[in-house]
Amino acid sequence: MRPGLMPKDEPLLKDVDPRLNALVMDLIGRVADKWTMTILEVLVEGGEMRFSRIADGVPGISQKMLTQTLRAMERDGLLVRTVHPVVPPRVEYRLTDLGYSLGGAFCGVWTWAEENLTRIEASRADYDGRE
Amino acid sequence: MRPGLMPKDEPLLKDVDPRLNALVMDLIGRVADKWTMTILEVLVEGGEMRFSRIADGVPGISQKMLTQTLRAMERDGLLVRTVHPVVPPRVEYRLTDLGYSLGGAFCGVWTWAEENLTRIEASRADYDGRE
DNA sequence: CAGGATCCCGCCAGATACTG
DNA sequence: CAGTATCTGGCGGGATCCTG
Numbered sequence: 409m410r411p412g413l414m415p416k417d418e419p420l421l422k423d424v425d426p427r428l429n430a431l432v433m434d435l436i437g438r439v440a441d442k443w444t445m446t447i448l449e450v451l452v453e454g455g456e457m458r459f460s461r462i463a464d465g466v467p468g469i470s471q472k473m474l475t476q477t478l479r480a481m482e483r484d485g486l487l488v489r490t491v492h493p494v495v496p497p498r499v500e501y502r503l504t505d506l507g508y509s510l511g512g513a514f515c516g517v518w519t520w521a522e523e524n525l526t527r528i529e530a531s532r533a534d535y536d537g538r539e
Numbered sequence: 540m541r542p543g544l545m546p547k548d549e550p551l552l553k554d555v556d557p558r559l560n561a562l563v564m565d566l567i568g569r570v571a572d573k574w575t576m577t578i579l580e581v582l583v584e585g586g587e588m589r590f591s592r593i594a595d596g597v598p599g600i601s602q603k604m605l606t607q608t609l610r611a612m613e614r615d616g617l618l619v620r621t622v623h624p625v626v627p628p629r630v631e632y633r634l635t636d637l638g639y640s641l642g643g644a645f646c647g648v649w650t651w652a653e654e655n656l657t658r659i660e661a662s663r664a665d666y667d668g669r670e
Numbered sequence: 671c672a673g674g675a676t677c678c679c680g681c682c683a684g685a686t687a688c689t690g
Numbered sequence: 691c692a693g694t695a696t697c698t699g700g701c702g703g704g705a706t707c708c709t710g
């Protein structure tokens with residue numbers, strides 16, 4: 409593919425600013441966790457939703473982590489939080505365009521996980537079988 | 540889009556087995572972290588590589604986390620680890636087809652992060668500005 | 671209903687030292 | 691070179707109680 413031999417000092421990644429790269433990695437660390445991905449999935453499917461309905465859609469999440477993750481997503485501009493001043497309180501969460509675009513980007517990972525789950529479990533069983 | 544009103548007990552996600560869904564979420568939790576993503580990126584770019592060259596391509600990672608992440612990826616069948624019985628030791632890591640396919644799935648997330656980094660930083664600054 | 675505030679435990683990850 | 695082994699502090703995250 410490349411002409412000539414590969415020089416040994418060729419940069420490993422594209423020659424991007426390492427500081428920029430670190431920022432991107434941190435951003436990914438923030439955004440690429442299972443809670444964020446799942447909440448994103450739920451909101452893509454369900455549109456604007458209230459707190460407790462999101463909780464229903466994310467089995468296993470604690471209220472603390474749900475609040476925390478939603479706040480982080482709001483801070484990152486992935487969703488908007490609307491408080492309706494009524495009793496009982498009614499808070500709606502709706503994805504922004506940025507949020508939807510992240511949902512699209514994650515879609516590939518989600519699909520990949522679904523498609524390859526059994527293959528990976530088999531690989532793990534095989535790996536654990538050997539010693 | 541949908542005929543009729545939406546019944547209130549409509550399932551939030553596609554009506555998948557919740558246990559299957561939990562497994563997928565766990566798998567994503569395993570695989571969607573910044574170290575795995577970065578190592579994947581490096582190996583997609585660099586092909587078969589040795590331990591220390593991978594370390595060079597992943598700035599900021601500790602040797603412990605690199606070993607640990609590589610082992611987990613091997614267990615999941617994302618890469619193969621080849622030990623050459625020479626002195627000094629020479630260990631090569633190479634992605635499997637499964638690993639490459641995950642790299643492709645992550646590509647969207649990586650690109651998304653690069654493209655939207657400044658927008659997100661602006662959103663955070665704005666969010667932190669208000670109180 | 672949608673959280674805020676606390677307490678607290680587990681394990682994650684960095685630092686350091688050692689080895690085949 | 692490519693790891694293991696060990697110690698340790700920090701904090702992620704669950705459980706619980708309380709409130710506008």
